[in-house]
Amino acid sequence: MHRAGQSAADTPLLRVSRPVSACSRCEFNRSSAGKQRANIVHTGRAAKIKVRRNSFIIKCDGKLPACTACEKSGRVKECSSANDQFAKGKERSYVASLESRVEKLEKRLAYAKLRKASVAMHDVDGPPTELPDRKDSLATIRAAIHGKAARKREAADVNELVSDFGFLTVHATTRDFEASTTNMTFARLILSATTNDKVPEPRSLQLPQRFVATTLIQYYLDNIFALFPVFPETALFNAMDKIYQGGSQPVTDFEYWIFYMALAISSTAQSRSNTDAYYHEGVSWIGRALTYADEVLVPGYVSQIQALVLFVQYAMLDPAHFDSWQLIGFACRAIIDLGLHQDLPKEQQTDKNAVDMRRRVFYCVYTLDRSISMVHARAFAFTDDSSSVAYPSMPVTVLNRDRKDSVSGPQSMETAHLLWQLRRAQSSWYQELFQSSREPLPQGSNYIWRMCQEMREWSDSFPDSLPLVFKDYFDLELLYSYVYCLAPSCRVHVVSDYAKGLIFEYAIAYMQKIFPISQDPINTAFYTYHDALRVYFVGSQLMAVLSNNQDQLLSGIAMSYPPAGIGSPPPMPPPSINGTDSTNRSLNCIHHIKETLRTFGQRWEDSKALLSSFEAQAEPVIASLYMRKQLIKDGSPARHSPPYLQQAGYDQRVYHIKNEWADVNPVFNNPNMH
Template sequence: MALHDGEPLPANPDRKDSLAAIRVAVRRKAEMKQEKADLDSLVSDFGLLSVGATSRDAESSISGGSAFAKLMAASCFRHRLPSPRDDALPPRQEAHALVQYYMDNIYALYPAFPETAIWATLDNIYQAGGDQALSNADHWLFWTVLAVASSAQSRSSQDEFYNRGVDFIARAVPYAEKVLTPGAMSTIPSLVLLTQYAMYDPRHFDTWHCMGFTARVVLEMGLHQDPPSHDVRDKNDLETRRKMFHCVYALDRTVSMGHARSFSFTDSAVDVALPSSSGLGRIPSISGHIRGPQSNSPALHLFQLRRLQSGWYQTLYQSGTTVLPDGQSFLWKACHELREWAELLPPSLPSDVQRLFNLELEWSYVYCLMPSTRAPQATEYRQSLLFEHAVSFIEQVHESAFDTRSAPFTTYYDVMRVYFIGTQLVSLLRAAFDLIVSGRPVLMPQSDGGGVPAPPLPHRFFQLQFEDNLQRSMKAMRFVHETLARFGERWEDALRLLEVFEGMGGEVRGMLDRRAAEVQQQQQQMQHMQQQIQHPQYPQHP
């Protein structure tokens, strides 16, 4: 329905206003009729799609293009894209800078296509008549990379980076019908790029549906299973295949966990080794045993983190509602693996990537430790851990949001994470206010002998040593507000989440303010008593 623009319906028309009521009824009837026609068309088109793992769209010429692309357009487009402001190529220097930004900050995490492909396309498109020799896939690659790179640097929905990103994706869309064809290997990186752009521009694209189509193509083509060794003829092709799959895997876990929904496919269906390109070294195993040098590739470390997150997320949130008999041990083991992953990260990783991974780590701790149906028991130690990691995430994301530099791959899902962590902090303070605010020491649970010990409480930064938990709680609540407001300059929905958070956190803020007033009053009384002791006033006799 988002494709059909028109005059908006009146909000809550007065029942006495018969004309308004009739207008609403007529409009709704017309919308239902249009929706039925759209669904009939989509069902007709869907019947033409191939379900084979290696075949192309059977009738790509019907109705002027690929039925698969038409189905994607109807599902993934939320608002109609504006027409590009001009048809000219951007200056080559600008295009080169955007491609370089994409390669340094996003491709380093999601290497879904050969690196040489985009550079060759860039050279060819600026040669005299070179763009005439390019394929539809080359044009799609060029414009979507520019769109993602430009949108990634936007800090406001009104700035030039955002507007240029919308222009570039509008230039790419006409090639979609020829590029997004099921059964073609080149479709996968094309869909990955579309999903990445959707994560920056949820106004025009639905990321959830983009991700769903991408995962479906991967599964139908069988990329979720490594081919038998005797069928592997080219190791480079195998590496490319593995990179494509793990890029889709990593994005699917990000999108699904961000929406608190089920994954597109479970880990039990996957049998794909991590890519091990020459010169990147070996990535540490999940068990922590290292053979060979640590990898400097951010993508490989991200892939490993997504595997860890996927494991405990499936157990806690996608495996029924039965309470785990050893829930606490399971949580401690999951936290141990996350901490082990972080400790094995090489210090040579770029600082922006390290900051990104730190945020991922703190978010993972909170997501794993928060009360769930399968691990509902909220012990005092678990609550203390949850508070420390929630505050750490909020402080770090606040600093990142107000940093003048553009952090790599900061998308709308970071808005959802800030809101999510903020609501967890509110729930925690409401449930264990005295424990958290008092900062009362909590004993670490003893290990049962064969299990993994409880993770230690994280050390605070030096500048926080002089802040008590009351001050930290009040500051964290303020930081959530300021961060969502800052993100609201870029994503309109962040302001709506801010309104919800403000309504939800009103009670807790009141509790914090009252406690702060009590503490201040006690301090004033103590100061008055000390002054009386130090400077006693004796009665004066005549």
């Protein structure tokens, strides 16, 4: 019987789930013969034993009961669990656990009563509500349990996926992410990380006419492959032959990839607008190529790196769809994981052609990584100290002249070899000036003169057989490198007046060369969206020096050479200058920068943002230049810039320019820069 006013929940009957036999806790002096078992009911720490059939004399010794194993084996007195020393706060008392459970239930019951009273107080004025049906309550609890389980499964799936990503960033050669084992393939990971805008499905699955494909392949070989010979030329020829033979020979996924990628790169490279036929055809071909991505971009093979190089080349031409910086990062990771950043030991270099191809793959990735990282003002994927690869040999490529197609590739790798040498020089000073530290560089000017002298010697080594389109391409790279190396950096904060004059002259020389190339209706060499970034950078440096040193730069007085230290290289000479006065040259250069960015804006939308940013920088400088021209025309001495032109410090101005550059596009964010 329960007490009046108390429910069953208030006075729970806690029964021991097992009968207690004669144990060390209680000594039974039985008054009757035979062994009897007593059923006990515990109501507290002291046990009251209710004897149903016989009267027992009970004396509790206060010890713990022996374990079941000792009871069965007859070693009750030897049981260690009943040892007083062991029992000092370390045993798991059954009675204590029951009491603890009772206390928890009492607290929960009191809390439930309190909540019920609170709810009743708030609802006293409201209409009476029916108590929820027990079945509904159970259904709600069951739904909550299922929902919690579903959330746990989802969280586990997300954690597993994230752990997969983390594993891939360390081991890009893993074979555990193939379509046969999981839905997460390495190709899908790459595409999800590098896609800016999804490529539409290809409009047609038909092959282009063979002469059209031949023309596009020829363009690729002449203008892009000559700079990045990442696979043998015969691989591209064989792929085209097999594809157009109508299935008489099996075609691998990699052959489909390089064929469609070459078509996509060639079409997009010849585009003049993002609305013309060349661009749309390029997007269509890239869509066809991506259907083979799962099989081609499988990690652990050199073919994956070759496929990624082609992907990077297309991304440089189509930044609206793909991020070239992310793609080249994947390629560099694969290079390191496969060990291509180190030459094989001499005893393993048995196949000369294989060694040369291995080196060519490395330097193609190296060249793209250095170029892309510099235009985005970001750190390289790996340093020069971590790699040790000799240049590949430059054999003359002998092609089969009996081919019925009029396709002929480059006869040597001289062009690619020159580009590799330039990227080595750029990588050296870029790491030293921008990526090594922020401590001022001792004798920074001497270091810059030495780097510029090395690049100048590189330009003097051009062979006479170098095609004109690549000579112009390399001249632009050289002028851009001069401006970049002379500009303020993390280790050379203060730029001398002579260096500012060189920036002024080389920036104008750069624009005089790239402006006609940008206006040419026929695209040659390999000019990409990154050239728009270079134009913007050079223009920003020009605005910086004109904002602070206009009087010195436009006075017409020849620059005097600074004294050279003992054992240091001489300062770099300025380029040849025509007879036009510096004020008009500055205005013409600013006009060329605007028109070049406007032309590039027809191909790449991001170039329009670059143009808007540059126009904001150039507006006060243009007003100052026109005021200067008017003063010269009126015969007044123009010794000083107009008072409304802000004379900010050059270093501060460059810092401001780089911040604006970073705001134009998120890819410019770089914590390692100023």
